Amino acid sequence: MSNYPLSYKLSWLPRFLKPSLHGDAKDFGPAAADLMVPRPARTVQLAFIGDISAVASRQAPICDPALKSLLGSADLVIGNCESPIVERVRARFGTQIGTRHAMTEAFLVDALTAVGVRHDRLALSLANNHMLDQGAEGFEETVAALRRLGIQTIGTADGGPVQRVNAGDLTIGFAAFTMWRNAAEVVFSGRVSIEANPERWPAGSLERADLLCAVPHWGWEFRHFPQPEMAALANKLVADGFGLVVGHHAHVLQPVSLIGRVPVAYGLGDFLGTALARQPWPGRIGGVFTVDVSAEPESLGKVAAYRMHPFTRLREGGRERLVPVTELAGKWRARVEERLVRVLGAAQP
Known part of the structure; x- marks a missing residue:
């Protein structure tokens, strides 16, 4: 059984059709900031992307050259693998209508090539509510496929709470975990990380890392602003020593906050469509969140700067086209920029 409350289930379709804007960007931090001035001479760039799935399109996307260059130049790209990687689906009906997720290894390889992400510079979180959509066998097949492709994984139970x-x-040190399950806890337990409280983690879990980064799958879907419980958890994670928090699950872009000097990106939206092919337009806005981390001895592991790079997923025939907001035109660009002002406080940080 899933762990969604009834009110959540009843609100899913209305919020999918019209994502909530209940909130105010003024309550959050800037969507881009230089936290160390001057910047350290040596930095490492992390690029975070949102949910990856083949539900909206079974073909690899077309990617704008600027976006492809941004991802290709990062030292490490971190994303959420929202779909099990399987060659044969097990939950056929649910997969056909999109409630159960699945993608093939070939789709993932083609998609990564299209967006310029190298396998050896990619880490994918498996800590999400859809990872057991094709059963325990589908989960094992996913882990094996990513290992075969040379892609690192985070959020698996056997890797410990921090990988x-x-x-x-x-x-x-990445602590990826999901607060939501599409199946019973016994199915997720031992496979996917589901413990969000560092106080319950084994001793020493937070050691041996230059930077601790939490990657939670949290909050309610199709809400542009995080709930108070998410903010409370973010504060706890920072108090426990995390220097960066980047979340998923809302399927729409959410704001960035600063807790002291720690950036918290609550949600990056979808990177590749995880809902219907003709998804309402607010769900087609996503973000690439880049974080520059100091590699200098005196400030090792400190976040020097961060920036949200909004983009949109457009339909082009039977596939998606990923386009920076700056490349849009006319009424479509005006509508997207208005939404970005409402959520991020700026159209293009």
Whole structure:
């Protein structure tokens, strides 16, 4: 059984059709900031992307050259693998109508090539509500596929609550976990990380990393602003020593906050469509969140700067085209920029 409350289930379709704007960007921080001036001479760049799925399109996307260059130049790209990677679906009906997710290894390879992301510079979180959509066998197939492709994974239970990934000269400790499940806890337990409280993690979990980064799958879908519970958890994670928090699950872009000097990007929206092919337009706005981390000894692991790069997913035939907001035109650009002002406080940070 899933762990969604009834009120959540009843609100899903109305909010999918019209994502909520209940909130105010003034309550959050800037969508881009230089936190160390002057910047350190040596930095490592992390690029975070949102949910990746093949539900909206079974073809690899077309990617704008500027966006492809941005992702290709990062030392490490971090995303959320929202769909199990399987060659044969097990939940056929649910997969056909889009409630159960699945993508093939070939789709993922083609998509990564299209957006310029190298396998050896990619880490994918498996800590999300859809990861058991094709059963335990589908989860195992996903882990095996990513290992075969040379893609690092985070958010798996057997890797411990914090999994360390090298990025340039730094070691980043990623704590990826999901607060939502589409199946019973017994199915997720032992496979996907579901514990959000560091106080319940084994001793020493937060050691041996230059930067601790939390990657929570949290909050309610199709809300542009985080709930108070999310803000409370973000504050707790920062108090526990995390220097960066970047979340997923809302499927719409959410604001950035600063807790002291720690950036919290609550939600990046979808990177590749995880809903219907003809999704309402607010769900087609996503963001690439770049974070420059100091590699200098005196400030090792400190966030030097961050920036949200909004983009949109347009339909082009049977596939999606990823386009920076600056490349849009006319009424479509005006509408997107108005939404960005409402959510981020700026159209293009």
